[in-house]
Amino acid sequence: MIASARSAVRVPLEGKRVSRISARGFAVASATAVTTVGAVVGVAGGGAAVASNDNVEATASDSTLLADIPAGQQAQVQTASLAQQADAQSAQASAAAKKAAEEAARLKAAQDARAKKDAAVKGKADKDKADKADKEAKARDLETQSASRASSRSTFQVQSSYSVSDVQAIARQIIPADQFQCFSNIVNKESSWNYTASNGAAYGLVQALPGSKMSSAGSDWQTNPATQIKWGLNYMNGRYGSPCGAWSFWLTHQSY
Template sequence: MLEGNRVSRISVRGFAVASATAVTTVGAVVGVASGSTQTPADNLEATADDATLLADIPAGQQAQVQTASLSQQADAQAIAADSAAKKSAEEAARKQAAEDAVSKQKAAEKAEKEAKERKEAEKVASRSASRDSSDFPTQGSYSIGEIQAMARQMVPADQFQCFSNIVDHESSWNYRATNASSGAYGLFQALPGSKMSSAGSDWQTNPATQIKWGLGYMDGRYGSPCGAWNFWQANHWY
Protein backbone atom coordinates (compact mmCIF):
# COMPACT_ATOMS: atom_id res chain seq x y z
CA MET A 1 0.00 0.00 0.00
CA LEU A 2 1.08 3.64 -0.60
CA GLU A 3 1.96 5.36 2.64
CA GLY A 4 0.90 9.03 3.16
CA ASN A 5 -1.10 9.34 -0.08
CA ARG A 6 -4.02 7.14 1.02
CA VAL A 7 -4.77 6.16 -2.59
CA SER A 8 -7.52 3.55 -2.69
CA ARG A 9 -6.39 0.01 -3.51
CA ILE A 10 -9.00 -0.07 -6.29
CA SER A 11 -7.46 2.98 -8.00
CA VAL A 12 -3.92 1.58 -7.58
CA ARG A 13 -4.91 -1.80 -8.85
CA GLY A 14 -6.69 -0.32 -11.84
CA PHE A 15 -3.65 1.73 -12.74
CA ALA A 16 -1.37 -1.31 -12.29
CA VAL A 17 -3.48 -3.45 -14.56
CA ALA A 18 -3.51 -0.79 -17.24
CA SER A 19 0.28 -0.36 -16.99
CA ALA A 20 0.94 -4.09 -17.04
CA THR A 21 -1.32 -4.52 -20.03
CA ALA A 22 0.63 -1.92 -21.97
CA VAL A 23 3.96 -3.61 -21.09
CA THR A 24 2.63 -7.02 -22.09
CA THR A 25 1.45 -5.70 -25.44
CA VAL A 26 4.97 -4.44 -26.16
CA GLY A 27 6.49 -7.79 -25.10
CA ALA A 28 4.15 -9.70 -27.34
CA VAL A 29 5.23 -7.69 -30.33
CA VAL A 30 8.93 -8.28 -29.50
CA GLY A 31 8.35 -12.03 -29.05
CA VAL A 32 6.74 -12.39 -32.41
CA ALA A 33 9.59 -10.53 -34.06
CA SER A 34 12.20 -12.84 -32.43
CA GLY A 35 10.38 -16.04 -33.41
CA SER A 36 9.00 -16.84 -29.97
CA THR A 37 6.37 -19.57 -29.96
CA GLN A 38 4.36 -17.92 -27.13
CA THR A 39 1.16 -16.31 -28.47
CA PRO A 40 0.09 -12.75 -27.67
CA ALA A 41 -2.97 -14.13 -25.93
CA ASP A 42 -0.78 -16.17 -23.56
CA ASN A 43 1.27 -13.10 -22.80
CA LEU A 44 -1.86 -11.05 -22.07
CA GLU A 45 -3.21 -13.71 -19.72
CA ALA A 46 0.07 -14.02 -17.86
CA THR A 47 0.41 -10.26 -17.59
CA ALA A 48 -3.15 -9.91 -16.21
CA ASP A 49 -2.37 -12.50 -13.58
CA ASP A 50 0.77 -10.64 -12.63
CA ALA A 51 -1.09 -7.35 -12.46
CA THR A 52 -3.61 -8.70 -9.98
CA LEU A 53 -0.76 -9.44 -7.62
CA LEU A 54 0.45 -5.82 -7.60
CA ALA A 55 -0.19 -4.39 -4.19
CA ASP A 56 1.63 -1.16 -4.87
CA ILE A 57 2.96 0.73 -7.85
CA PRO A 58 6.46 2.13 -8.41
CA ALA A 59 7.13 5.27 -6.43
CA GLY A 60 7.65 7.28 -9.60
CA GLN A 61 4.07 6.65 -10.69
CA GLN A 62 2.37 7.47 -7.38
CA ALA A 63 1.88 11.13 -8.39
CA GLN A 64 -0.04 10.06 -11.51
CA VAL A 65 -2.38 7.83 -9.50
CA GLN A 66 -2.93 10.56 -6.92
CA THR A 67 -3.74 13.11 -9.66
CA ALA A 68 -6.31 10.73 -11.19
CA SER A 69 -7.93 10.20 -7.77
CA LEU A 70 -8.12 13.95 -7.07
CA SER A 71 -9.65 14.52 -10.51
CA GLN A 72 -12.39 11.99 -9.74
CA GLN A 73 -13.09 13.66 -6.40
CA ALA A 74 -13.26 17.08 -8.07
CA ASP A 75 -15.75 15.74 -10.63
CA ALA A 76 -17.92 14.26 -7.85
CA GLN A 77 -17.83 17.54 -5.92
CA ALA A 78 -18.77 19.52 -9.06
CA ILE A 79 -21.77 17.24 -9.69
CA ALA A 80 -22.90 17.61 -6.07
CA ALA A 81 -22.50 21.40 -6.27
CA ASP A 82 -24.55 21.56 -9.47
CA SER A 83 -27.32 19.49 -7.88
CA ALA A 84 -27.39 21.70 -4.79
CA ALA A 85 -27.46 24.87 -6.91
CA LYS A 86 -30.35 23.51 -9.01
CA LYS A 87 -32.31 22.56 -5.91
CA SER A 88 -31.71 26.00 -4.39
CA ALA A 89 -32.84 27.73 -7.59
CA GLU A 90 -36.04 25.66 -7.74
CA GLU A 91 -36.82 26.46 -4.11
CA ALA A 92 -36.22 30.17 -4.71
CA ALA A 93 -38.52 30.06 -7.77
CA ARG A 94 -41.31 28.39 -5.76
CA LYS A 95 -40.95 30.94 -2.99
CA GLN A 96 -41.05 33.85 -5.46
CA ALA A 97 -44.14 32.42 -7.18
CA ALA A 98 -45.94 32.16 -3.83
CA GLU A 99 -45.01 35.74 -2.94
CA ASP A 100 -46.19 36.98 -6.35
CA ALA A 101 -49.53 35.20 -5.92
CA VAL A 102 -50.07 36.82 -2.52
CA SER A 103 -49.14 40.25 -3.91
CA LYS A 104 -51.57 39.88 -6.82
CA GLN A 105 -54.38 38.85 -4.48
CA LYS A 106 -53.77 41.82 -2.22
CA ALA A 107 -53.67 44.16 -5.23
CA ALA A 108 -56.97 42.76 -6.51
CA GLU A 109 -58.62 43.16 -3.10
CA LYS A 110 -57.34 46.72 -2.85
CA ALA A 111 -58.61 47.59 -6.34
CA GLU A 112 -62.02 46.11 -5.53
CA LYS A 113 -62.23 48.07 -2.29
CA GLU A 114 -61.22 51.32 -4.01
CA ALA A 115 -63.80 50.76 -6.77
CA LYS A 116 -66.51 50.20 -4.17
CA GLU A 117 -65.50 53.34 -2.30
CA ARG A 118 -65.56 55.36 -5.52
CA LYS A 119 -69.02 54.07 -6.34
CA GLU A 120 -70.31 55.01 -2.90
CA ALA A 121 -68.72 58.44 -3.18
CA GLU A 122 -70.32 58.97 -6.59
CA LYS A 123 -73.69 57.94 -5.20
CA VAL A 124 -73.39 60.37 -2.31
CA ALA A 125 -72.25 63.12 -4.66
CA SER A 126 -75.15 62.39 -6.98
CA ARG A 127 -77.64 62.63 -4.15
CA SER A 128 -76.13 65.80 -2.78
CA ALA A 129 -76.15 67.36 -6.24
CA SER A 130 -79.85 66.57 -6.75
CA ARG A 131 -82.04 69.61 -7.03
CA ASP A 132 -85.20 70.25 -5.04
CA SER A 133 -88.62 71.01 -6.53
CA SER A 134 -88.29 74.62 -5.40
CA ASP A 135 -85.27 75.04 -7.69
CA PHE A 136 -87.50 75.00 -10.76
CA PRO A 137 -89.62 78.00 -11.82
CA THR A 138 -93.34 77.32 -12.08
CA GLN A 139 -94.97 77.24 -15.49
CA GLY A 140 -98.50 77.12 -16.79
CA SER A 141 -97.83 73.75 -18.42
CA TYR A 142 -94.99 71.28 -18.91
CA SER A 143 -94.00 68.98 -21.75
CA ILE A 144 -92.95 65.39 -21.16
CA GLY A 145 -89.38 66.33 -22.06
CA GLU A 146 -89.34 69.13 -19.48
CA ILE A 147 -90.75 66.83 -16.78
CA GLN A 148 -88.17 64.16 -17.52
CA ALA A 149 -85.39 66.77 -17.44
CA MET A 150 -86.52 67.86 -13.97
CA ALA A 151 -86.65 64.26 -12.80
CA ARG A 152 -83.09 63.63 -14.02
CA GLN A 153 -81.90 66.54 -11.89
CA MET A 154 -83.78 65.39 -8.80
CA VAL A 155 -83.35 61.60 -8.92
CA PRO A 156 -79.91 59.95 -8.35
CA ALA A 157 -78.42 58.87 -11.68
CA ASP A 158 -78.16 55.21 -10.70
CA GLN A 159 -81.86 55.17 -9.76
CA PHE A 160 -83.32 57.16 -12.62
CA GLN A 161 -84.11 54.24 -14.96
CA CYS A 162 -86.09 52.43 -12.26
CA PHE A 163 -87.86 55.68 -11.39
CA SER A 164 -88.67 56.27 -15.06
CA ASN A 165 -90.01 52.72 -15.52
CA ILE A 166 -92.60 53.26 -12.78
CA VAL A 167 -93.72 56.64 -14.13
CA ASP A 168 -93.98 55.15 -17.63
CA HIS A 169 -96.36 52.46 -16.40
CA GLU A 170 -98.36 54.66 -14.02
CA SER A 171 -98.97 57.83 -16.06
CA SER A 172 -96.77 57.93 -19.18
CA TRP A 173 -95.26 61.13 -17.66
CA ASN A 174 -98.60 62.95 -17.63
CA TYR A 175 -98.56 65.02 -14.44
CA ARG A 176 -102.34 65.64 -14.75
CA ALA A 177 -103.27 61.99 -15.35
CA THR A 178 -106.44 61.03 -13.45
CA ASN A 179 -107.95 57.59 -12.88
CA ALA A 180 -111.69 58.07 -13.41
CA SER A 181 -112.69 55.12 -11.26
CA SER A 182 -110.35 55.44 -8.30
CA GLY A 183 -109.36 59.10 -8.38
CA ALA A 184 -105.62 58.31 -8.41
CA TYR A 185 -103.75 61.35 -9.66
CA GLY A 186 -100.52 62.57 -11.18
CA LEU A 187 -97.26 61.05 -12.33
CA PHE A 188 -97.38 58.33 -9.68
CA GLN A 189 -101.16 57.86 -9.51
CA ALA A 190 -101.16 58.74 -5.84
CA LEU A 191 -104.37 57.65 -4.10
CA PRO A 192 -105.72 59.95 -2.98
CA GLY A 193 -103.83 62.57 -4.93
CA SER A 194 -104.01 64.98 -2.01
CA LYS A 195 -101.36 62.99 -0.12
CA MET A 196 -98.82 64.70 -2.38
CA SER A 197 -99.55 67.95 -0.56
CA SER A 198 -96.88 66.87 1.93
CA ALA A 199 -94.37 67.86 -0.75
CA GLY A 200 -96.02 71.15 -1.66
CA SER A 201 -99.36 72.85 -1.99
CA ASP A 202 -99.02 73.04 -5.77
CA TRP A 203 -99.04 69.26 -6.14
CA GLN A 204 -101.84 69.37 -8.73
CA THR A 205 -100.07 71.67 -11.18
CA ASN A 206 -96.33 71.33 -10.53
CA PRO A 207 -94.64 68.12 -11.72
CA ALA A 208 -91.52 69.00 -9.70
CA THR A 209 -93.60 68.78 -6.52
CA GLN A 210 -94.97 65.42 -7.63
CA ILE A 211 -91.46 64.15 -8.41
CA LYS A 212 -90.29 65.20 -4.95
CA TRP A 213 -93.17 63.35 -3.35
CA GLY A 214 -92.77 60.23 -5.51
CA LEU A 215 -89.03 59.97 -4.80
CA GLY A 216 -89.62 60.34 -1.07
CA TYR A 217 -92.35 57.69 -1.17
CA MET A 218 -90.15 55.16 -2.98
CA ASP A 219 -87.17 55.79 -0.70
CA GLY A 220 -89.29 55.59 2.44
CA ARG A 221 -91.25 52.44 1.58
CA TYR A 222 -88.85 50.45 -0.62
CA GLY A 223 -85.45 51.94 0.10
CA SER A 224 -84.97 53.33 -3.41
CA PRO A 225 -86.72 53.68 -6.78
CA CYS A 226 -85.09 50.41 -7.87
CA GLY A 227 -86.49 48.70 -4.79
CA ALA A 228 -89.93 50.06 -5.74
CA TRP A 229 -89.49 48.92 -9.34
CA ASN A 230 -88.59 45.39 -8.23
CA PHE A 231 -91.78 45.27 -6.18
CA TRP A 232 -93.81 46.69 -9.06
CA GLN A 233 -92.56 44.01 -11.45
CA ALA A 234 -93.67 41.29 -9.06
CA ASN A 235 -97.06 42.80 -8.17
CA HIS A 236 -97.87 45.41 -10.88
CA TRP A 237 -98.47 48.00 -8.19
CA TYR A 238 -96.32 49.64 -5.54
Protein backbone atom coordinates in the same frame (compact mmCIF):
# COMPACT_ATOMS: atom_id res chain seq x y z
CA MET B 1 20.88 -15.40 -9.64
CA ILE B 2 17.42 -14.89 -11.06
CA ALA B 3 15.92 -15.19 -7.61
CA SER B 4 18.25 -12.48 -6.40
CA ALA B 5 17.25 -10.24 -9.26
CA ARG B 6 13.58 -10.74 -8.46
CA SER B 7 14.22 -10.00 -4.84
CA ALA B 8 16.07 -6.84 -5.80
CA VAL B 9 13.26 -5.76 -8.06
CA ARG B 10 10.56 -6.36 -5.46
CA VAL B 11 12.28 -4.07 -2.94
CA PRO B 12 11.24 -0.82 -4.72
CA LEU B 13 7.75 -2.18 -4.96
CA GLU B 14 7.43 -2.14 -1.21
CA GLY B 15 5.91 1.12 -0.20
CA LYS B 16 2.67 2.69 0.86
CA ARG B 17 -0.34 0.61 -0.09
CA VAL B 18 -3.39 2.21 -1.61
CA SER B 19 -6.30 0.88 0.42
CA ARG B 20 -9.49 -0.22 -1.29
CA ILE B 21 -8.97 1.54 -4.64
CA SER B 22 -11.73 0.72 -7.07
CA ALA B 23 -10.66 -1.56 -9.90
CA ARG B 24 -12.82 0.41 -12.27
CA GLY B 25 -11.38 3.76 -11.17
CA PHE B 26 -7.74 2.76 -11.64
CA ALA B 27 -7.68 0.02 -14.26
CA VAL B 28 -5.27 1.94 -16.41
CA ALA B 29 -2.90 2.67 -13.53
CA SER B 30 -2.96 -0.98 -12.43
CA ALA B 31 -2.22 -2.21 -15.96
CA THR B 32 0.70 0.18 -16.15
CA ALA B 33 2.05 -1.12 -12.84
CA VAL B 34 1.79 -4.74 -14.02
CA THR B 35 3.59 -3.99 -17.25
CA THR B 36 6.34 -2.18 -15.40
CA VAL B 37 6.94 -4.98 -12.88
CA GLY B 38 6.87 -7.65 -15.58
CA ALA B 39 9.37 -5.78 -17.68
CA VAL B 40 11.78 -5.40 -14.78
CA VAL B 41 11.52 -9.06 -13.83
CA GLY B 42 12.09 -10.14 -17.42
CA VAL B 43 15.18 -8.01 -17.85
CA ALA B 44 16.66 -9.20 -14.56
CA GLY B 45 16.20 -12.83 -15.61
CA GLY B 46 17.65 -12.28 -19.04
CA GLY B 47 14.44 -13.29 -20.77
CA ALA B 48 11.19 -11.82 -22.07
CA ALA B 49 9.11 -9.74 -19.68
CA VAL B 50 6.50 -11.99 -18.03
CA ALA B 51 4.16 -10.94 -15.26
CA SER B 52 4.57 -13.08 -12.13
CA ASN B 53 1.83 -14.23 -9.80
CA ASP B 54 2.80 -11.37 -7.53
CA ASN B 55 1.64 -8.80 -10.07
CA VAL B 56 -1.30 -6.46 -9.45
CA GLU B 57 -4.83 -7.88 -9.98
CA ALA B 58 -8.21 -6.10 -10.08
CA THR B 59 -11.77 -7.36 -9.96
CA ALA B 60 -15.08 -5.79 -10.99
CA SER B 61 -16.11 -5.24 -7.39
CA ASP B 62 -15.67 -1.75 -5.92
CA SER B 63 -14.52 -3.32 -2.63
CA THR B 64 -11.64 -5.40 -4.20
CA LEU B 65 -8.12 -4.35 -3.13
CA LEU B 66 -5.44 -3.62 -5.73
CA ALA B 67 -1.94 -5.11 -5.38
CA ASP B 68 1.01 -3.04 -4.36
CA ILE B 69 1.72 -0.19 -6.76
CA PRO B 70 5.18 1.31 -7.28
CA ALA B 71 5.78 4.53 -5.45
CA GLY B 72 5.99 6.47 -8.72
CA GLN B 73 2.60 5.15 -9.79
CA GLN B 74 1.02 5.79 -6.39
CA ALA B 75 1.27 9.56 -6.87
CA GLN B 76 -0.57 9.33 -10.20
CA VAL B 77 -3.25 7.10 -8.70
CA GLN B 78 -3.76 9.41 -5.72
CA THR B 79 -3.94 12.46 -8.03
CA ALA B 80 -6.57 10.74 -10.19
CA SER B 81 -8.56 9.80 -7.09
CA LEU B 82 -8.53 13.36 -5.78
CA ALA B 83 -9.55 14.70 -9.20
CA GLN B 84 -12.49 12.28 -9.31
CA GLN B 85 -13.56 13.28 -5.82
CA ALA B 86 -13.32 16.97 -6.74
CA ASP B 87 -15.40 16.37 -9.89
CA ALA B 88 -18.04 14.49 -7.89
CA GLN B 89 -18.20 17.23 -5.26
CA SER B 90 -18.42 19.89 -7.97
CA ALA B 91 -21.28 18.03 -9.65
CA GLN B 92 -23.13 17.72 -6.33
CA ALA B 93 -22.62 21.42 -5.62
CA SER B 94 -23.90 22.35 -9.09
CA ALA B 95 -26.98 20.16 -8.65
CA ALA B 96 -27.68 21.67 -5.22
CA ALA B 97 -27.25 25.21 -6.59
CA LYS B 98 -29.58 24.45 -9.50
CA LYS B 99 -32.22 23.03 -7.16
CA ALA B 100 -31.94 26.07 -4.87
CA ALA B 101 -32.28 28.44 -7.84
CA GLU B 102 -35.36 26.59 -9.11
CA GLU B 103 -36.97 26.70 -5.66
CA ALA B 104 -36.19 30.42 -5.32
CA ALA B 105 -37.72 31.07 -8.75
CA ARG B 106 -40.85 29.10 -7.79
CA LEU B 107 -41.25 31.06 -4.55
CA LYS B 108 -40.71 34.36 -6.38
CA ALA B 109 -43.35 33.45 -8.99
CA ALA B 110 -45.82 32.55 -6.23
CA GLN B 111 -45.13 35.82 -4.40
CA ASP B 112 -45.56 37.83 -7.62
CA ALA B 113 -48.85 36.08 -8.37
CA ARG B 114 -50.12 36.76 -4.84
CA ALA B 115 -49.06 40.42 -5.03
CA LYS B 116 -50.79 40.79 -8.40
CA LYS B 117 -53.98 39.24 -7.04
CA ASP B 118 -53.92 41.46 -3.94
CA ALA B 119 -53.38 44.54 -6.11
CA ALA B 120 -56.33 43.57 -8.32
CA VAL B 121 -58.60 43.04 -5.30
CA LYS B 122 -57.51 46.35 -3.79
CA GLY B 123 -57.96 48.14 -7.12
CA LYS B 124 -61.50 46.82 -7.45
CA ALA B 125 -62.33 47.81 -3.88
CA ASP B 126 -60.98 51.32 -4.47
CA LYS B 127 -62.96 51.61 -7.71
CA ASP B 128 -66.17 50.43 -6.03
CA LYS B 129 -65.61 52.92 -3.23
CA ALA B 130 -64.99 55.75 -5.70
CA ASP B 131 -68.08 54.80 -7.74
CA LYS B 132 -70.21 54.75 -4.61
CA ALA B 133 -68.93 58.17 -3.52
CA ASP B 134 -69.56 59.57 -6.99
CA LYS B 135 -73.10 58.18 -7.04
CA GLU B 136 -73.83 59.63 -3.61
CA ALA B 137 -72.48 63.02 -4.67
CA LYS B 138 -74.67 63.02 -7.77
CA ALA B 139 -77.69 62.02 -5.68
CA ARG B 140 -77.02 64.92 -3.31
CA ASP B 141 -76.74 67.31 -6.24
CA LEU B 142 -80.02 66.07 -7.65
CA GLU B 143 -81.69 66.44 -4.27
CA THR B 144 -80.38 69.99 -4.00
CA GLN B 145 -81.64 70.82 -7.46
CA SER B 146 -85.01 69.22 -6.86
CA ALA B 147 -85.37 70.96 -3.52
CA SER B 148 -84.59 74.27 -5.18
CA ARG B 149 -87.16 73.66 -7.86
CA ALA B 150 -89.69 72.29 -5.40
CA SER B 151 -89.40 75.43 -3.32
CA SER B 152 -90.82 77.31 -6.24
CA ARG B 153 -94.12 75.47 -5.86
CA SER B 154 -95.21 78.17 -3.45
CA THR B 155 -95.33 80.46 -6.46
CA PHE B 156 -97.70 78.13 -8.28
CA GLN B 157 -101.19 79.45 -8.24
CA VAL B 158 -103.37 77.02 -6.33
CA GLN B 159 -106.22 75.84 -8.48
CA SER B 160 -109.27 73.78 -7.81
CA SER B 161 -108.24 71.49 -10.68
CA TYR B 162 -105.33 71.06 -13.09
CA SER B 163 -105.25 69.95 -16.70
CA VAL B 164 -102.60 67.58 -18.02
CA SER B 165 -100.75 70.50 -19.61
CA ASP B 166 -100.86 72.38 -16.29
CA VAL B 167 -99.36 69.45 -14.43
CA GLN B 168 -96.66 68.93 -17.07
CA ALA B 169 -95.74 72.61 -16.93
CA ILE B 170 -95.31 72.36 -13.16
CA ALA B 171 -93.21 69.20 -13.58
CA ARG B 172 -90.88 70.94 -16.04
CA GLN B 173 -90.13 73.57 -13.41
CA ILE B 174 -89.30 70.97 -10.78
CA ILE B 175 -87.67 68.09 -12.69
CA PRO B 176 -84.12 68.58 -14.11
CA ALA B 177 -84.29 68.99 -17.88
CA ASP B 178 -82.12 65.91 -18.58
CA GLN B 179 -84.40 63.79 -16.36
CA PHE B 180 -87.77 65.08 -17.42
CA GLN B 181 -88.41 62.58 -20.21
CA CYS B 182 -87.69 59.61 -17.94
CA PHE B 183 -89.96 61.09 -15.25
CA SER B 184 -92.66 61.70 -17.86
CA ASN B 185 -92.40 58.10 -19.11
CA ILE B 186 -93.07 56.75 -15.62
CA VAL B 187 -95.96 59.12 -14.96
CA ASN B 188 -97.51 58.19 -18.32
CA LYS B 189 -97.36 54.50 -17.38
CA GLU B 190 -98.56 54.99 -13.79
CA SER B 191 -101.32 57.63 -14.06
CA SER B 192 -101.39 59.22 -17.54
CA TRP B 193 -100.63 62.55 -15.74
CA ASN B 194 -103.83 62.32 -13.69
CA TYR B 195 -102.91 63.66 -10.24
CA THR B 196 -106.11 62.17 -8.69
CA ALA B 197 -105.65 58.68 -10.19
CA SER B 198 -106.08 55.88 -7.67
CA ASN B 199 -105.60 52.13 -7.77
CA GLY B 200 -106.46 50.62 -4.44
CA ALA B 201 -104.17 52.25 -1.89
CA ALA B 202 -101.92 53.71 -4.61
CA TYR B 203 -102.60 57.34 -5.46
CA GLY B 204 -101.52 60.29 -7.57
CA LEU B 205 -99.21 60.98 -10.51
CA VAL B 206 -96.52 58.51 -9.44
CA GLN B 207 -98.95 56.08 -7.72
CA ALA B 208 -97.36 56.27 -4.28
CA LEU B 209 -98.31 53.20 -2.23
CA PRO B 210 -99.92 54.11 0.01
CA GLY B 211 -100.72 57.59 -1.20
CA SER B 212 -100.31 58.98 2.31
CA LYS B 213 -96.54 58.62 1.94
CA MET B 214 -96.62 61.85 -0.04
CA SER B 215 -97.62 63.77 3.11
CA SER B 216 -93.87 64.04 3.82
CA ALA B 217 -93.75 66.53 0.94
CA GLY B 218 -96.87 68.47 1.94
CA SER B 219 -100.24 68.09 3.57
CA ASP B 220 -101.97 68.94 0.28
CA TRP B 221 -100.65 65.77 -1.41
CA GLN B 222 -104.14 64.72 -2.54
CA THR B 223 -104.95 67.92 -4.45
CA ASN B 224 -101.65 69.59 -5.37
CA PRO B 225 -99.69 68.02 -8.27
CA ALA B 226 -96.58 70.04 -7.31
CA THR B 227 -96.47 68.23 -3.96
CA GLN B 228 -96.84 64.87 -5.71
CA ILE B 229 -94.11 65.72 -8.24
CA LYS B 230 -91.72 66.78 -5.48
CA TRP B 231 -92.31 63.57 -3.55
CA GLY B 232 -91.97 61.42 -6.69
CA LEU B 233 -88.65 63.05 -7.65
CA ASN B 234 -87.19 62.57 -4.16
CA TYR B 235 -88.31 58.94 -4.16
CA MET B 236 -86.73 58.18 -7.55
CA ASN B 237 -83.47 59.92 -6.61
CA GLY B 238 -83.25 58.13 -3.29
CA ARG B 239 -84.08 54.63 -4.53
CA TYR B 240 -82.68 54.59 -8.08
CA GLY B 241 -80.30 57.56 -8.23
CA SER B 242 -82.46 59.53 -10.68
CA PRO B 243 -85.73 59.37 -12.65
CA CYS B 244 -83.81 57.75 -15.52
CA GLY B 245 -82.53 55.10 -13.13
CA ALA B 246 -86.11 54.48 -12.04
CA TRP B 247 -87.25 54.27 -15.66
CA SER B 248 -84.54 51.73 -16.50
CA PHE B 249 -85.77 49.58 -13.60
CA TRP B 250 -89.38 50.02 -14.71
CA LEU B 251 -88.59 48.74 -18.21
CA THR B 252 -87.35 45.48 -16.72
CA HIS B 253 -89.96 45.01 -13.99
CA GLN B 254 -92.95 47.08 -15.17
CA SER B 255 -92.96 48.74 -11.76
CA TYR B 256 -90.57 50.75 -9.65
